[in-house]
Amino acid sequence: MGDIWTTIRSMGWNLTHRLGIIDIIDILIVAVIIYELLLLTRHTRGSALLKGLFLLFVIVILSNILGLTSLNWLLLAVLQNGALVLVILFQPELRKALERMGRSRLITKGNHRNEDEDTEIIIDEIIQTVVDLSRRRVGALIVFERKTGLQDVIETGTALNAEISAPLLENIFEPNTPLHDGAVVIREDRIMAAACILPLAEASGVIRGLGTRHRAAVGISENTDAAVIVVSEQTGIISLAMDGSLQRPYSIDAMRSFLHGFYSSKVSSISSFLRGIFKRHTEG
Template identity: 50%
Template sequence: MTDSLNNFLSFVSTIRVQDIIDILIVAVAIYKIYILIKETRAEQLMKGILAIFFFSILSDILNLYTISWILKKAWTAGFVLIIVVFQPELRRMLEYIGTSNIFKKSFVDLQYEVAKHNSTEVTRAVASLSRQKIGALIVFERRTGLNEVIETGTLLNAVISSELLINIFIPNTPLHDGAVIIRESTIKAASCFLPMSENQSISKELGTRHRAALGISEKSDSLSVVVSEETGTISIAEKGELQRYIDVETLEDILMNFYSVNNEESVNDYEE
């Protein structure tokens, strides 16, 4: 045990600052390349390359000379094939690296962009639904998980967009009845059933959506946005309380604050 610890400490002492910088640069480069090729044809190609690389090493270890020879020849032809077949993707990747400011953006800047995008898209959808007097109920998950609620609806796992949110709540469509659940930057599910509030002091003029929004806010730390079908009024339900007659500008500020606070909590949790 002591020898192992001494060997480990000896190894750590040989690591230079340059080595750490070198590893970080390679890690960032790999991550950026993965983001660029994610969900494209190039992603499948990379999986194939990694598979060949794995089997090439395995064949060397097991002394499978024929397979090893074939795989080494495949490497030579493979790189030429990559350049020919994926020329558009490679060109687009190099153009993106040359023209973008991905290396200039800080983590805080990226967080702000995500918060701004999410709050703007949701606000745009809610404003449109409000003008058309189309009822809507959107629930934003915080620390308290809403998996039980998500399971009652239709799973979507979609990127937040105003067009999708508007289409979900259009009357007489399959998903319009129920709540949309949003987790971070993802629309997790639609047409979800929420628990109704048991508060007897709620105004009789409030409908099912408002009572459901209050109900989920009483049982979790979520934030709910409600659009009244009768009046188009926008309301916010949080901590068992309902704020009515929210204007569009105030709604966007509330959502921006919601995402900013959530991002700060995520960073603090990671640091802890």
């Protein structure tokens, strides 16, 4: 029962009395692992489990301070089997992490496309979709999640969690199909849901004369930082709604520039930064 507290006290003493270069590197590695775990569990049920485990750890500390011996013993017994519990609870996230490691360029040695090539393919698929729908005058609403989570919007539609591809997107918006009426929500490189319901903007001079599709695009951009590409069913004109305003018409070059900015901001994580440093040192 006291093993965990002994370990914690030992770690605290080492941090305050014996902190060296190796210790700093060790702490940074652990920090990166925790950060990646948080990224993997973000927007999943795993995030709620992590919060539960953190709360459990806090209760253990409080029960020890308050002298609640029985409760402290029970919770410590659970934590001492924490490795097995974590594997069971986070099996999907751990599998995803191992698959990501297996696809790493350091392991595959160039057998897979790099991140830049993957991003270009995704952008080309989206642009091809928008151009084809515009040419055929098929209405579309494509919402790009940015910093503000759109899980509440995703839950109003039909969950997909599919890879981005032009055939899939065009099929979703095809008239008289089950999912054509509503918005598609894209989170990073995944189509999270289709037929989602968006809040409507109040009628204003900016969108006077436009239909429900454009009002929905402006509405979600007013309430969140999401960006929305709209294709008009009547005219085929492409628009972009962002920060509560509507840019119309919206050129293909401008759309490509926006998508490059959107996806470049998504890959600027700590792990990408560290991989860049490692790559420069190995090539230098």
